[in-house]
Amino acid sequence: MTSDASKTSSSIRRIVTGERPDGSSVLVSDEVVDAIEVPLVPGAQFFSLWGSDAPPTLPNAGGEPDFSKWFPPAGGYRFQMIVLPPAGAKPDADLDMKQALRETETKLPGMITKMDPKNPGMHQTDSIDLIFVTSGACELELGDGTKVAVGTGEAVVQNGPRHAWRNPHDEPCNLLTVTLGTKRNG
Template sequence: MTGHDESGKSVVVSDDTVAPQVPMLLAGSEFHLLWGADEPPRFPGEGSQPRWHSYFPPVGGFRFSFVTLPPGTAAADEQQLDLAEALADAEAKLPGLLAHMDPDAPGMHTTDTVDVGVVLQGTLILELDDGAEVTLHPGDTYVQNGTRHRWRNPGDTPARFAVFISGAHRTG
């Protein structure tokens, strides 16, 4: 991470490893929340992590993260899971994410964002309305323009993608 010192020179502020968020409700998934803000950045700045409050950004805000999805349809063992505890855990680790989920179609969600991503490892299926699907492989990119969608990993190894999310206006 870079920033500016007191005289305005560019400096390295940190070179840290970011631990993943691993919600018990999404067995095997990892979310590396790397950078984000709820408003546009201002420069010069010291390079510290801006404050942000929810997984998806508001208009003018942004997020950058890595997401790892396990192979197949890994799910938490519901018999071993306290649902209230798992929901609270997910909300604490990924604030606001579950509020965007379609309760009638697990994993489907719609956000007021533009998501720009690249697949880094594994195979991902991007599913849209009416079962339309696109299969993505390492190096493939996508732009998700506020559409209803879900992700699946059809492979036998974890799939990882990097995504930059920008808050957007929805007019209808």
């Protein structure tokens, strides 16, 4: 696997460390995480790199925590890479939409329920999202119609707004994300 962040890959190497009961360091795993792809969003890749539905604690042996949904609950977190396809990527004209929705729910549990069916990609989650563009460029569109161009080496901190990510360009855009589940008051 190449370490060149400007290239899109169908897998990412993930190295996990931990701590033994005696306090010594340990390499827990060194493995490849494959991309999740769904026909509903052709060309997009989703990498679930790490996460938990509970706050992290130390010491930690480094075992992979259990979590079941794409977006974390309050106190949980997710570490993900999302590759936005270039402009013009559309589902096949003969796509069975019910099957595509079922497949997306199976591969990316909970994602579809957060999406606005009238405005594809627009969604809102109870989370603080820390996003870094590792390569490419895209637009962050907010629920009020505001659009912000974001490019390689730039970061976004989202504090729970309704939003969508759009890629109006000819190249993929890679978003490295850390999502912190929060409780929405009010």
